[in-house]
Amino acid sequence: MKIEITKINANGNNFIIINDFNFDNNLLTKQTINKICNQFQTDGLIKIDIDKNNKNIFIMNYFNNDGSWETLCMNGLTCSGFLLGHKMFKKNLKIKSNNILYPINIIDNNEIKIKIPLPQYKLKNVMIDDINGDYIDSGAKHFITQVKAFDNDDILIKTAQKIRYNKKIFPEGINVNFFKILNTLSIEVKTYEKGIEKLMDSCASGSYACAYDAYQKNKLKNSIKIINPGGNFKIIFEQNQDCYLINKAHLEYNQNIDLSLFL
Structure with a gap:
């Protein structure tokens, strides 16, 4: 099974992103995520989907290198916003992580502004x-x-x-x-x-x-x-009390992989 992955980083925090909206997320077991992260030497893996209730909102699920799910990774959010903005030619978009909505603005080619809730x-x-x-x-x-x-x-x-x-x-x-x-x-x-x-x-x-x-x-x-x-x-x-993260993301490469090698 061939899928496209993107390797991308923010401040040296490296991720593999899968943004195939038709991808079967059940295939992403902890073992598979860990194998992919180790193969491509990344800190984590991100799966992006479209919100079933609102097609203008994207869903980000972040997984650590060991395959464990995490509530949020802001560098991962930066990279997801960067990738979606450039692939979909959008300057403004919204991503939800752990049911919290993050409005995102693409400032220029790789600089991202994210509105974030107070800690x-x-x-x-x-x-x-x-x-x-x-x-x-x-x-x-x-x-x-x-x-x-x-x-x-x-x-x-x-x-x-x-x-x-x-x-x-x-x-x-x-x-x-x-x-x-x-x-x-x-x-x-x-x-x-x-x-x-x-x-x-x-x-x-x-x-x-x-x-x-x-x-x-x-x-x-x-x-x-x-x-x-x-x-x-x-x-x-x-x-x-509005808070913002101003961050940068850097695309490393896109690549097609055979997912069956990691199952």
């Missing part, structure tokens, strides 16, 4: 060993902690795993974000992502959670530059 604090001042942080839902679930300086990556991974695998507080696991405030206009973020189990080049939803925390507690400006190892993007908080 929600779920737990504040959580202590795990000697790490203090907050549990924030920004569309995906994140434990965020502010640091004065980043430890080396090996130490960050060990620290993150203590939090990610703390079943007492997070029975389903959680993504872990470390952030450092650089000035009133920018922060730097490093992310350990569950389902991929490594430090990421970028995580937009986790960075959004960090930016929101910094904006609320440290009085940062309303337009915040986010610096990730894989690239930079911007979060904007408007006075009416």
Whole structure:
């Protein structure tokens, strides 16, 4: 069975996208998703569909490299908006992920503006060993902690795993974000992502959670530059509580594959 896939990335966060609306989604088992992601060296796989109740709305389902479904990936949302905008010659479109609607504007060839809901604090001042942080839902679930300086990556991974695998507080696991405030206009973020189990080049939803925390507690400006190892993007908080992600996507290639090789 031949299908077309697209490999695309945002800030080094790589994805395979399948946007064949006639594709049988039941074929995407955890094992198949994991095989495809490993074959093409991607962090996750995205399946795009059309909303059955409104043909002007697209549905995005995001799967981690291990095949587990996730509520949201904002870099994946950026890539999905970019791909759909260019394939369907649209400057404005709407994508739904986990039943939340995201209006998207294609600013230019590869820059995307996404309206995003305000994050929600779920737990504040959580202590795990000697790490203090907050549990924030920004569309995906994140434990965020502010640091004065980043430890080396090996130490960050060990620290993150203590939090990610703390079943007492997070029975389903959680993504872990470390952030450092650089000035009133920018922060730097490093992310350990569950389902991929490594430090990421970028995580937009986790960075959004960090930016929101910094904006609320440290009085940062309303337009915040986010610096990730894989690239930079911007979060904007408007006075009416509208929030926006300004991000970029980059198409790597389209390719036809024989899906039966991955079943």
